[in-house]
Each structure stands twice: as structure tokens, then as C-alpha cells.
Amino acid sequence: MFALINFVLFLLITSYAVYLFASLVYSRVTYIKLGVKSNLQKDVKVRINEVLTNVFGQRKLLKDKKSGIMHVVMFYGFIILQFGALEIIIKGFVKGFEWPIGLAHHYFSLVQEITTFLVMIAVFYAYYRRYIEKLNRLKRGLKPGLVIIFLSALVISIFMTLSFEHVWVGESDGLFSPISTFIAHLLGGLNHQQGEIGFYVFWWIHLITLLSFLVYIPQSKHAHLLFAPVNVLMRDTKPLGKLHSLDFEDETIEEYGVGSIEGFRQNQLIDLYACVECGRCTDMCPASLTGKTLSPMNLIIKMRDHLTEKDAEITKQSPFEPSFLFDENPTLTSLNRHTIDVAATKEKPKLIGDIITEEELWSCTTCRSCEDQCPVANEHVDKIIDMRRYLVLTEGKVPQDTNRYFQNxxxxxxxxxxxxxxxxxxxxxxxxxxxxxxxxxxxxxxxxxxxxxxxxxxxxxxxxxxxxxxxxxxxxxxxxxxxxxxxxxxxxxxxxxxxxxxxxxxxxxxxxxxxxxxxxxxxxxxxxxxxxxxxxxxxxxxxxxxxxxLIWSLIEDGRLVLRNEVNEKIAYHDSCYIGRYNQIYDIPRQILECIPGIELMEMSRNRENAMCCGAGGGMMWLEEKQGKRINVERTEQALILNPTVIGSNCPYCLSMMNDGVKMKDADNEVKTLDITEIVERAL
CATH class of the missing domain: 3.40.50.1860 (Rossmann fold)
Incomplete structure (x- = not known):
């Protein structure tokens, strides 16, 4: 009788949890489909390579070695543990069940125990980074902590379920299941019946935790487990420095740019649910670092919540309703037409103004630090520019300095x-x-x-x-x-x-x-x-x-010979549009290293992690009204090295760094020079 009740409860609860999960995932897919069709290039090889590199290779995550290793352990750990989790579930119906793989099961058990232990260490480290080390980029509170609670309960319940099974069944191999066997020894005073009770208590704890986490995933930042691989696969494969064009000859277009959430392309909306909320983008953003209102992570989160709430307000469709899952267009079901009429009479928040402020949009330097750091291939800059286009081309709302720039x-x-x-x-x-x-x-x-x-x-x-x-x-x-x-x-x-x-x-x-x-x-x-x-x-x-x-090719060909000594200590600054946009990092350094007397110095933020000078995205022509000036922050990073020269390869960067040196009253000790000027001195 117990076995029958246990099985019936398992079917009912699991079926309902899977149904809720499917309903929630379907709703998110429905929201994404509200966007404009993407018309992506069919670069299959490029896309597969991106998935292999950034999903399975975790390349972007490993930019931060500590959290990267932690996530690699969790990622591959939970893939490995799924085989053990399924075996544990079957154990609830078949006493002492093991996969029929013969002696290989010993090694299977050992791998499961080691993996569970490593995942547990990774979970504890995640708790440490968020609540003890208190990294600024990580959110704290109940909601972020729920995931740690779920994961902790999962790994602990695995060990406890297996330990009580050893007591119940009376068999254990300490060599291949060392941790659960050790815990079983601590429980040695229990009889077989008590072992059975303990087994089912933790078996149900494990199952309920697993199913609760399953339902929680689509409603939280952990939706990235589902959408991040899709986002990497479906991202634009255009060059990093290329924006999408507008067709001004298409007379059917009534507005230019994006002024509502549905105006974004579908692959842009996948970004919203792929976001991990890790804060790496905001941590590297020059605007956020210097006290501006812009936070790339918050930008994505606000857009995601706006998309979810906007459609939910219209549909008022419960995931408990079967029609929600199977109706072709859930936003137009007969059950909701009255709700739509009521919702239509209320003033809805605007994307630009209510959700995303104009100050945020005009703070972006388009440096792509956010995108370079994002482990799930989110693209922030094109969304900001799409909204700028709406302000400029459709509403005609631009800062005064911007309007003067356009007129000139x-x-x-x-x-x-x-x-x-x-x-x-x-x-x-x-x-x-x-x-x-x-x-x-x-x-x-x-x-x-x-x-x-x-x-x-x-x-x-x-x-x-x-x-x-x-x-x-x-x-x-x-x-x-x-x-x-x-x-x-x-x-x-x-x-x-x-x-x-x-x-x-x-x-x-x-x-x-x-x-x-x-x-x-x-x-x-x-x-x-x-x-x-x-x-x-x-x-x-x-x-x-x-x-x-061109200069480097001339040096390689022997057409330029750099003989003269240039006795300078150069702190080299990477331009965003040569570096992150076009991956040119080595050539400028190779040129400087060819010059006798040069001591090349690297700032703490260099190459792909280099901080923007503050001039990109039109900020060269706009006055910074919030926080600290970006060029001053970048100049300070250079001056820490005590250089005699701050070197650059961009007129914008040189102008900003030159102003920064003057503002720090260091222009008598430190010069700002372009690579061409340094090379000319060496000829």
C-alpha cells in the first residue's frame, strides 16, 4: 500500500511541477515572439563554435578565474549528477536499485560522490562571495539566496538519502562511496526500519527541492540555464563593430528606432531572459564606475521585467489554465478579451522615460566592456542605440549639445x-x-x-x-x-x-x-x-x-628603422574601437617594443579589460553631468604607474587623456602622445 501511495504521489506532484515548468517556459517564449523577426545569418559553423567555446568551454565565465571555476564545477557537476539523480528516484520504487552496468557501477558511485562534494564546495563558495566577501556586483537578499538554499538542499539530500539507504539495505562499499558510507557509520545505531524511514524522508526532500527548483528556474535569473545556450546560438554573427541599418526607403515604417519593448528583434529579447545577473557588465562599465545612473545589468533586468509584466497585464492568463499552454495566441484568448479591454484603459509605462531613463541612454560610451564581459553573449549597446534612434529620429528629443553637434x-x-x-x-x-x-x-x-x-x-x-x-x-x-x-x-x-x-x-x-x-x-x-x-x-x-x-607592416618590411632611443616610461591605453571592437592589441605594443629606450607599462585594466577614455558614443561632445569624469578616472589609473608618457592610438583618447592629465595637474611631468609621435621621435 505504501509503495502504491508513494508512486501515485510521485506521479501527481512530478506531473504538476513539469506542467508548471512547461507553462512558464512557454510564456517566456511567447513574450520573446512579441518582438520583430530577427532574420539572422545562417552561419551554422560560427554558431556551433560559439556554443562549444562559450557554453561548454565557459570561456567568458573564466575571465574571472574564481567565479569561473566555481561555475564550471556547478555546470558540469549538475550534468554528471543527473544520472545519479535519476537512479536515486528509481531507488524510491525499487529497493537498492543500481544501474545495470556491472562492476563499472563502483566507479559510477565514486564519480557521483566526488562530484556532489565538489558541487557542495562550489555552493558554499557562492554563498561566501555573495554574503561574506560581499562583492559589489552581486545582489544580496532572500531572492538571490533562494538558489543557494535550493542547491544546498539538493546536494545535502543526495548524501543523506544514500547514507540512509546504506542503513536500510545494509550494504555499502566505503571505497567507492566514501562520504555516504562515513555518514552511514555515524547513523550506525539505527535499525533497518529507521533507515527506510530516513531514506524516504530525504528522498522526498530531494524530490520536492528538485521540482521546486524546476518551477523556480523560469521565473528567476536562473532562466539563463534555458535561454543562455539559445542566446549564444542565436546571437548576431555580424562583425562586433557593425550596427543594424534602418531602411529609410521603406514607406511602411512609421517610426524609427525602438520606443517599445516589442520593437526589439526577437534575438535581442532572448538576451533579457538569458541574463545571469552576475553584474560583470556593470562592474566594468565606465559610466557605472564613475557614478552615472547607467548600469548595463539593471538595464537588461528592467527591460526583462517590463516585457514580462507588460504581457502578463494584458493576458492575466494563469499557468494553471490549459488554454495558456495550448492556445495559438494566448494574448487573444476569449477568456481574456474583457481583461484586455480593462487593461487598455489604463496608462501603461513607457519603455523610454518610465522604464529606461534618457539619462541612462545618454551615459553610454558604446565601449562594449559590458558585452565583452557578459558570459551569456548579451548585447547591450545595440539596444541603447536603438532607443537613442527613437529619441532622435522619431521624437526629436536630444540633449542640446547633441543637437548642436548634428547641426554642425x-x-x-x-x-x-x-x-x-x-x-x-x-x-x-x-x-x-x-x-x-x-x-x-x-x-x-x-x-x-x-x-x-x-x-x-x-x-x-x-x-x-x-x-x-x-x-x-x-x-x-x-x-x-x-x-x-x-x-x-x-x-x-x-x-x-x-x-x-x-x-x-x-x-x-x-x-x-x-x-x-x-x-x-x-x-x-x-x-x-x-x-x-x-x-x-x-x-x-x-x-x-x-x-x-600600416606602421607595423612598414617596420616588418624594413622600410622604417627605429634607431633613435626614446627614453620614456609609457603607460599604454587601449582604444575601445581598435581593441574590443576589432581585436587589435598586439600591434601597438609590438611597435613600442621595437623602439630603443622604451619601457612599456601596463595599466591594471588593459587589453580587452581596458577602461574607456569616455569619448565614445558621442560622449566626446556631451558634458558629463553625473558623477566623476570618466577621462579623469582613466587618467588616474595611468598615473598610478608613474609614467613619463601616456600612449594612445586614437585622437579621441589622446584628447581625453590630455584633459585628464591637466585636470590632475600632472601635465608638467607626464606627456600624452600618439604612437605616431613616438615612432617619429625614433626615426
Whole structure:
């Protein structure tokens, strides 16, 4: 009778738990389907490689070695323990059941016990990091602690169930089940009947905990167990530095950008349920670090809750209702039409303004630190830019400084509004060197795209002049567009003005084609990124080089010989758009290491972990009104090393670091130089 009751209860409770789990997962999938169809590229090999690398290889998680190892133990531990968990469940119906694998079962038991012990250690370490070490990026309280309680109960109940089984059955092999056998010895005073009672008590504790956790998963951050692998598989495989374009010729489009949660693409909405809430993104975000309201993790969480609550308010559909699971469109069931009518009369919170503030959107430097750190391949930057596009193109709501920037770009094709006919004035100091325009030469190998910073900014003009001297020294045939050059439009695009970007893009490409440009070199990583990764979509057919790439190739070919000693201690700063966007880390360092006398110093945050200077995403042209200035924070990180030079490879970065050095009253001791200027001194 007991066996029958036990089995019936097991079927009822397990079936109901699985049903609730399926209903909740289905509801999340339904919410995701509210988004716009993604139309992803069918890069099967790339996607499989991403899954192997970041899901099974846990590459991103291991960026933080301590928590990475902890999660690897949990990830593979629970995969291994599923085989033992199923065996334990069967033991509740078949006394002393073991998988029929002969003597191999001894080793199976040993692996299960060792794995359970390692998972228990990992769970305790998770508790330590969250509640004792109290890492800032980790949330505390009951909700985050529930998972630790669940996991602790699972691993402890495994050991206790097996230990009481040893007492009940009267058999144990201490060599292959050392921990449960040891606990069984401590329970040695119990008889077989008491052992049976203890077995079923902990068997049910294990089962109820397992099923409760199953139902809890889709409703918590642990939904990432389901959605993170899908997110990695379904992410955009476009170049990291490429944004999605808007089609301004499509007359059916009524608004541009994304102003409601349903306006995001479906693969973007998967991000929301894939989020682990680990806080790594926020921990690395320059805006968050310096006291701005933006937190990439909170941005995702708020959007996730908004998506869940928005659809739940409309449907009011309980997961207990069978129609919720099987109806083709649960948001339009006959049971809910009255609810929809009532809900429609209430004012719903707006995505931009109520859920995500404009201050958050305009704090982002688009540096991609958040995305680089995210272990589940979430993409924060494109969502922020999509919402910026809505503010700029649909609502016309932009900060005053941004509006002035757009006007100057439209009128004079530079951020300052300086007369475009002065674009070539930077050549005046190059007395003995010719800088020809494309009209003045019959042929050239490289088009030197000077950019607005190199053309108009006094400090950046020195970078352009140094680079010209280097190319002249190496015998490079080059030319410039002169007054026909336009802004690349990169910053306008990341500030949300896609229309202005496409206008400038097409004007530049028209000039490139007119003069049969085959190779382009630029001193600006932002221009480099947009030419290399974004312009090809609009018709650019040319090789694109950053000036450090060209300089390094000239050194390798022996066309540049760096003989002169440059006795400087250089703290090198990685530009986000060369580094995280285009994975160029070694070339600038190799150049500096070739120069006699240079001592290359690495900041605590370097390479892919380097902190942004604060200029990207249009922040170069916006006043920081919250918290500490980002460039000052980054400058302080450099000054800790006591360098004589802060080195860079980007006019934006150099300008920001130069301002930071002045604000720290260190400009008499520390210089800020571009790599071109350092190389020129070594020639």
C-alpha cells in the first residue's frame, strides 16, 4: 500500500511541477515572439563554435578565474549528477536499485560522490562571495539566496538519502562511496526500519527541492540555464563593430528606432531572459564606475521585467489554465478579451522615460566592456542605440549639445561647425613635405582619410602631421580628399542619427569611387571601425587600415628603422574601437617594443579589460553631468604607474587623456602622445 501511495504521489506532484515548468517556459517564449523577426545569418559553423567555446568551454565565465571555476564545477557537476539523480528516484520504487552496468557501477558511485562534494564546495563558495566577501556586483537578499538554499538542499539530500539507504539495505562499499558510507557509520545505531524511514524522508526532500527548483528556474535569473545556450546560438554573427541599418526607403515604417519593448528583434529579447545577473557588465562599465545612473545589468533586468509584466497585464492568463499552454495566441484568448479591454484603459509605462531613463541612454560610451564581459553573449549597446534612434529620429528629443553637434555636421561636416574649406589647413606646418590631394596626383597607393579630429583639432593635427612624415620617410604614395572629405558619420550613428550617418556615408563612398580608392588608412579607430565593418554594406570596396597596422607592416618590411632611443616610461591605453571592437592589441605594443629606450607599462585594466577614455558614443561632445569624469578616472589609473608618457592610438583618447592629465595637474611631468609621435621621435 505504501509503495502504491508513494508512486501515485510521485506521479501527481512530478506531473504538476513539469506542467508548471512547461507553462512558464512557454510564456517566456511567447513574450520573446512579441518582438520583430530577427532574420539572422545562417552561419551554422560560427554558431556551433560559439556554443562549444562559450557554453561548454565557459570561456567568458573564466575571465574571472574564481567565479569561473566555481561555475564550471556547478555546470558540469549538475550534468554528471543527473544520472545519479535519476537512479536515486528509481531507488524510491525499487529497493537498492543500481544501474545495470556491472562492476563499472563502483566507479559510477565514486564519480557521483566526488562530484556532489565538489558541487557542495562550489555552493558554499557562492554563498561566501555573495554574503561574506560581499562583492559589489552581486545582489544580496532572500531572492538571490533562494538558489543557494535550493542547491544546498539538493546536494545535502543526495548524501543523506544514500547514507540512509546504506542503513536500510545494509550494504555499502566505503571505497567507492566514501562520504555516504562515513555518514552511514555515524547513523550506525539505527535499525533497518529507521533507515527506510530516513531514506524516504530525504528522498522526498530531494524530490520536492528538485521540482521546486524546476518551477523556480523560469521565473528567476536562473532562466539563463534555458535561454543562455539559445542566446549564444542565436546571437548576431555580424562583425562586433557593425550596427543594424534602418531602411529609410521603406514607406511602411512609421517610426524609427525602438520606443517599445516589442520593437526589439526577437534575438535581442532572448538576451533579457538569458541574463545571469552576475553584474560583470556593470562592474566594468565606465559610466557605472564613475557614478552615472547607467548600469548595463539593471538595464537588461528592467527591460526583462517590463516585457514580462507588460504581457502578463494584458493576458492575466494563469499557468494553471490549459488554454495558456495550448492556445495559438494566448494574448487573444476569449477568456481574456474583457481583461484586455480593462487593461487598455489604463496608462501603461513607457519603455523610454518610465522604464529606461534618457539619462541612462545618454551615459553610454558604446565601449562594449559590458558585452565583452557578459558570459551569456548579451548585447547591450545595440539596444541603447536603438532607443537613442527613437529619441532622435522619431521624437526629436536630444540633449542640446547633441543637437548642436548634428547641426554642425550637417552644415560643415565637422563637429565644431568650422568652415569646411579650412579642412586642409593642418598641412601648413608641413613646410618641406608635400601632402597631395587626390586631384593633384595621377595615382596613389593609400588614401589618407584625415578625419575631423586630424583636420580641425589642434592637438590631433600633430598626429596627422607625424603620420604624414612617417609615410613620407617610408616612401608611401598617398593622397588626401582635401575639402571633399566628409565626416565618417560614425559618431552621428552611435548618437542615434542614422539618417545623417547614411547621408555622410554615401557622400564619402561616392568620392572613394570617383577617385578609384583601393586602400584607406586613418588615424582614428572610430573611422577605421565604421569604414571596415559598416561602410561595405553601403557599397565600399576598399581595404581599410588603422595607422598602427600600416606602421607595423612598414617596420616588418624594413622600410622604417627605429634607431633613435626614446627614453620614456609609457603607460599604454587601449582604444575601445581598435581593441574590443576589432581585436587589435598586439600591434601597438609590438611597435613600442621595437623602439630603443622604451619601457612599456601596463595599466591594471588593459587589453580587452581596458577602461574607456569616455569619448565614445558621442560622449566626446556631451558634458558629463553625473558623477566623476570618466577621462579623469582613466587618467588616474595611468598615473598610478608613474609614467613619463601616456600612449594612445586614437585622437579621441589622446584628447581625453590630455584633459585628464591637466585636470590632475600632472601635465608638467607626464606627456600624452600618439604612437605616431613616438615612432617619429625614433626615426
Amino acid at each position: 555636421l550637417e552644415r560643415q561636416s565637422n563637429p565644431w561647425g568650422i568652415n569646411r574649406n579650412q579642412r586642409m589647413n593642418w598641412r601648413d606646418e608641413l613646410i618641406d613635405i608635400s601632402v597631395p590631394t587626390v586631384k593633384e596626383v595621377e595615382s596613389f597607393d593609400y588614401l589618407f582619410f584625415v578625419g575631423s579630429m586630424g583636420s580641425f583639432d589642434k592637438r590631433s593635427q600633430k598626429i596627422a602631421q607625424s603620420f604624414v612624415r612617417i609615410m613620407h620617410k617610408a616612401g608611401i604614395k598617398f593622397a588626401i580628399l582635401g575639402n571633399e572629405e566628409r565626416s565618417s558619420g560614425e559618431t552621428a550613428r552611435r548618437m542615434g542619427n542614422e539618417f545623417l550617418f547614411q547621408q555622410l556615408c554615401m557622400e564619402n563612398i561616392k568620392s572613394f569611387k570617383k577617385y578609384h580608392v583601393k586602400k584607406i588608412v586613418t588615424i582614428c579607430p572610430h573611422t577605421y571601425n565604421t569604414f571596415k565593418n559598416e561602410y561595405p554594406e553601403f557599397g565600399l570596396e576598399a581595404e581599410v587600415y588603422h595607422h598602427t597596422e
